[in-house]
Amino acid sequence: MLTFKQLRYFLAVQQHHHFGNAAEEVCVSQPALSMQIRDLEKELGLCLVERNARSIRITPEGEEIARRANQILREMQDLKDYAKHAASPLSGIIRLGVIPSLAPYILPKLLPALIKQYPDLQLNLRETLTASLVSELKHGTLDVVLAALPIEEPELEEVPIFEDHFLLAVSSSRKIDERKRMGPDDLHGENLLLLEEGHCLRDQTLSFCGAISQNQSANVGATSIATVLHMVAAGYGVTVLPEICADTEIADDRITLLRFAEPQPSRRIGLIWRKTSPKSEDYMALARCLRNVTN
Amino acid sequence: MLTFKQLRYFLAVQQHHHFGNAAEEVCVSQPALSMQIRDLEKELGLCLVERNARSIRITPEGEEIARRANQILREMQDLKDYAKHAASPLSGIIRLGVIPSLAPYILPKLLPALIKQYPDLQLNLRETLTASLVSELKHGTLDVVLAALPIEEPELEEVPIFEDHFLLAVSSSRKIDERKRMGPDDLHGENLLLLEEGHCLRDQTLSFCGAISQNQSANVGATSIATVLHMVAAGYGVTVLPEICADTEIADDRITLLRFAEPQPSRRIGLIWRKTSPKSEDYMALARCLRNVTN
DNA sequence: TATATTGATAAGATATCCTGATCCTTATGC
DNA sequence: GCATAAGGATCAGGATATCTTATCAATATA
Incomplete structure (x- = not known):
């Protein structure tokens, strides 16, 4: 079977035009190298090196094989480099x-x-x-x-x-004191706006205040938090907002964020x-x- | 050292998602394959296959390595194909x-x-x-x-x-009987037109009739036989023409070709x-x- | 003619690789 | 729960392959 070693040894010969020096370069004895070259030639059924007494010559086919071997070894090196790169901590593809x-x-x-x-x-x-x-x-x-x-x-x-606390987002037109701490009961009678089915935030909100506003919430099902907040701003209802979204989403002063009383509801x-x-x-x-x- | 075998075995695993089947494909026992995979992973310092009890999974890095290995093996195959092609008689590059x-x-x-x-x-x-x-x-x-x-x-x-006989090319205006067989003496006093220095044909011509027309020939030195023949046609002199050129060059009826007497001069x-x-x-x-x- | 160079060859030591048996872990069926 | 099956890992022993050292053979050089 064709091996990388054979190609490597052959390339050394091709570069040095000398078995002894080539052997030295690849750190083996000259006979070891000679044998690998012989095996390679037998494997390919092709004479790659023309030996004549005092010097050697690479046949045209040998040069072509050398070109290909070079390409292969280079890609091999690339593969190794890639692996080395990928092996360092938190690297490669995640x-x-x-x-x-x-x-x-x-x-x-x-x-x-x-x-x-x-x-x-x-x-x-x-x-x-x-x-x-x-x-x-x-x-x-x-x-x-x-x-x-x-x-x-x-x-x-x-x-x-981290724990992501839930806040209550209400329309600023409600004029509620922001320092007031809300309890689940305060949602009574509110139109609770929710994301569509499948969002964990929807389920968490419902499990937190589900019994209270089950019926009112059925009518909405927004596809993003931004959409829900636009609806809140427009006065359609209230929503429960994870704290992590607050910074990004609340550039709108038509919305007031209210904190729940301890123990604050949250998602982990x-x-x-x-x-x-x-x-x-x-x-x-x-x-x-x-x-x-x-x- | 990274080997061809390791890549081949790994590709089998990557295709089968199963060590046993992969081993069967590459015709070795499962432990042998496992070891080569282990060596490959150690060599690359990288986990390629995620083993979990009942099934295996190729890591993202593994997939990347597989892509590269595939490329390398394909080029390896190309190299072998090239060699096989080149090994058949009178094939490859000459x-x-x-x-x-x-x-x-x-x-x-x-x-x-x-x-x-x-x-x-x-x-x-x-x-x-x-x-x-x-x-x-x-x-x-x-x-x-x-x-x-x-x-x-x-x-x-x-x-x-083959033996390439020399013919004497003269201007048709000379009205010489084509059946006449020329001897070296017939060149006496003729202006012998020759190729430039270095052409073996020049040397051969000179050695054949050198003593006769040494001085006259010094003045020419054409770069091609076609040029010489144009000069002959124009009446500037005569030349010695290898027979093999005759068919191609003598479409010009201003030139007459004369055969030398036996033993005909020739080049081998x-x-x-x-x-x-x-x-x-x-x-x-x-x-x-x-x-x-x-x- | 003697010597040096260079690749090929031979023999023995070493390293590598494979096989077959066995082990370990986990999932599945009763 | 327990037995069984599946699938990969591990181990020991033997077969291969590969290397090294010593030597040979051919050729060029002094």
Whole structure:
């Protein structure tokens, strides 16, 4: 069978035009090199080196083979370089899935920090609902997911990043004292605006104040938090907003944010990956990085 | 050291997603394959396959490595194919040198015959003077040379192809009976037109009738036989023309060709190559082909 | 003619690789 | 829960392959 060693030895011969020197270059004895060349020639059924007493000559076919061998060894080196590059911590490709109620708010902070700290990391991003993310994670299409905990799949590892408190967003026309701390009861009779089915934020909101406003909420199903907030600003109702979205979304003074009374409702944001993933270390580092940008 | 085998085994794993089946495909036992994969991963310092109890998964880096490995193996196969192709008789690259007083006359016959009989042969042609051809042959820049014998270099093999008789080309205005057989004496007092220095044909002509017309010939030195013949046609003198050129060059009825008396002067055309060349067989076949097209 | 150079060859030591048996972990069926 | 099956890892022993050292053969050089 054709081997890389044969090609390497042959290239040395082709460069040195001398078996002895070539052998020295590849750090073997001259007979070892001679044999490999002989094997290569036998393998290819082709004379590559013309030996005449005092000097050697590469045949035209030999030169062509050398060209090809060179190309192959170069690509081999590239492969090794790639591996070396990818082996350093938090480098190479990581496919990260993020839920829609986090991606727009956390990624603008995360990405610059990651690029700065781990310049060799190449992040492939995907934004969709938790159910899809978990499915893709289990299937191997994603490596790691940033979502609300708990997921509680036995094969998945999850580590918490931070607690994301919920705020109540109401129309500023309501003239409520911002220092007032809200309780679930204060939602009585309010039109609660929610994201469409499948969003974990919708489920969390409902489980927090579900019994209270079950019926009113059925009529909405927005596709993004921005949309919901526009509706709040326009006076259609109120919504529950994760604190992490506040900075980005509330440039609108028609909306007032109210904090809930302790114990404040919140969602726990965490990082999830397969327990069997060989890059757990990397994901831990990613989690640390996430904590840094979110506190 | 990274080996070809490791890449092949890994690609099998990547395709089958199963060590056992992959091992079967590459015709080794499963432990053997496992070890090669382990060695490859150690070599690259990189986890390529994520093993979890019941199934395996290729890591993103693994997929990238697989892509590169595939490319490398494909080029390896190309190299083998090239070698196989080049190994068949009279195939691959042959660099042929031909002297100027032969190339235009013999190649139009030779090339079609060669292409028909040896379609895998790739002929690189070079036309220049004998001295250069021999030098390049000895240096290895050429593989085989078609020229006038003898060369008589100890390291070169030469085989005769055919005898190329010399004819005397004179202006048709001379009204000489074409059936008359010329002797060297008939050149007395003629203006003998010759190619420039370095052409073997010039030397051969001079050695044949040198003593006779030494002084008259000094004034010319054409760069091609066609040029010389134009001068003959215009009445500037006579020249000695190899028979092989006759068909091609004498479409001009202002020139009459006269045959010399026996023993007719001639040059012996032959094929020359390095005795150490690994393709002597091929050159013998080439010589046979040349004889077929020149008799 | 003696000597040096250079690749080929031979013999023995060493390293590598493979096979077959077995082990370990995890999922599945009863 | 327990037994079984699946699938990869590990191990021991033997087969191959590869290397090194010593030597040879051919040729060029002094």
